[in-house]
Amino acid sequence: MSDHDHEHEHDHDRDHSHLCDVQLRVRALETILTEKGYIDPAVLDQIVEHFETKVGPHVGARVVAHAWTDTKFKAALLEDATRAINESGLFDQIGDHLVVVENRPGEHNMVVCTLCSCYPWDVLGLPPVWYKSAPYRSRVVMDPRGVLAEFGVTLPEETKIRVWDSTAETRFLVLPQRPAGTEGWPEERLAELVTRDSMIGTRLAEQPGARP
Amino acid sequence: MNGVHDMGGMHGFGKVVAEQDEPVFHADWEGRVLALMRAVLYTRAWNIDVFRDSQEQLPAPVYLTVSYYHRWLLGITRSALERGLVEQDELDAGRTLRPARPVERTMTPAEAGNAFIRGPFARTPQGDARFKPGDRVRTVNIHPAGHTRLPRYARDKEGVIAAIRGCHVFPDSKAAGKGDDPQWLYSVVFSGRELWGRQADPTLELSIEAFEPYLESV
Structure with missing residues (x-):
């Protein structure tokens, strides 16, 4: 283990020791805001439930699988993703100003928010910790291939890397390349190959048969 | 502000570590x-x-x-x-x-x-968009103590307008309590070389979403 890993764990432990304190502070704030009528705990329950059970990468995976099988939808998606999704009648309505960017042979897209944690919640749910972390935010804009290597991905030297820094309210979703050997597959089966990370751009879609 | 939140291009934070089967919330x-x-x-x-x-x-x-x-x-x-x-x-x-x-x-x-789901951030424009796709622009060299969405690594850099995203709430104004002050928003693309110099990955292109006040004509 490197010195850095030690330091990381140390920081983690230090924050962990504050957990009870943090929990109490959250409870105090929620109690006061509720007593004053600014918020309703029942609403908070619904919001938590929404993000734990309703939205997540499965939504984006269905969008990608549909784009892989329906060329008209794919064209509409690349033109105006929010409109294409909301007018398709196939998905829950989204509010994000969504931009879909397509991986092609020779061009690979990656998404980041260097300033905070902007992420397409409506189609991917909440971001993983690594996406919000300092290592990813600091490095992907300068050393995208180094970051890809840490995800086990090596791209050909000549492949163009296109990084999108989400510095405003536009949100980005990567449309990964459809794996070979999936001709004729139904959308539900295709969607299983579309991982969260492949829609951020830190991995590729899974190959058929890659998982047991 | 030139804070530690503005992390693009910093060294010293170590490797990206992905957690297996990460829960939505950890507590x-x-x-x-x-x-x-x-x-x-x-x-x-x-x-x-x-x-x-x-x-x-x-x-x-x-x-x-x-x-x-x-x-x-x-x-x-x-x-x-x-x-x-x-x-x-x-x-x-x-x-x-x-x-x-x-x-x-x-x-x-x-x-x-x-x-x-979030409401739209698009607003009625105060005037016509100053730039169009293909225009060469230079980002401004600013160091405000308050909130801005122009990252440090992309200040005073030359790039190309790739897309117009519409006219949006201007965060620099909104965060300062000065209202929406709607501004045109663009995707601006930079070469890796422009941002990181000789050591840059020659295949890298990067875009930021830049509000019009961040941009000057070249």
Whole structure:
């Protein structure tokens, strides 16, 4: 283990020791805001439930699988993703100003928010910790291939890397390349190959048969 | 502001470590903080830009060492105190000690769906867009002490307008309490070489979403 890993764990432990304190502070704030009528705990329950059970990468995976099988939808998606999704009648309505960017042979897209944690919640749910972390935010804009290597991905030297820094309210979703050997597959089966990370751009879609 | 939140291009943070089978929340309180943020912003007591600014204003060592939702809690608490929604003695006591101040609106369970998706940030333009796709632009060299969405690594750099995203709320104004001040928003593409010099990956191209005041003609 490197010195850095030690330091990381140390920081983690230090924050962990504050957990009870943090929990109490959250409870105090929620109690006061509720007593004053600014918020309703029942609403908070619904919001938590929404993000734990309703939205997540499965939504984006269905969008990608549909784009892989329906060329008209794919064209509409690349033109105006929010409109294409909301007018398709196939998905829950989204509010994000969504931009879909397509991986092609020779061009690979990656998404980041260097300033905070902007992420397409409506189609991917909440971001993983690594996406919000300092290592990813600091490095992907300068050393995208180094970051890809840490995800086990090596791209050909000549492949163009296109990084999108989400510095405003536009949100980005990567449309990964459809794996070979999936001709004729139904959308539900295709969607299983579309991982969260492949829609951020830190991995590729899974190959058929890659998982047991 | 030139804070530690503006991380693009910094060294020293180590490897990206992905957690296997990561849960949506690592503790119940994280979910409460996320929901609190959504419900409080619905009251319009403050807004998303103030929320981001409140975290950026945290002391740098705090920003770097507390966990993500803990940082949110610190930001929300700071804004709630600044706007008088709560007072420090109430937080210490864990209960209300004085009457509530009015807010514009509060969310009922029947309206909770409004918290799931966000409203649009597009606004009516104050004038025509100054740039069009293909135009060469240079980003401004600014170092404001307040909130901005122009990252340091992309200041004073030459790039090309790749797309016009419409006219949006201007975060630099909104966070400062100066209203929406709608501005045209563009995707601006830079070469890796322009941003990082000779050592850049020759295949790298990067874009930021840049508001018109961040851009000058070349």
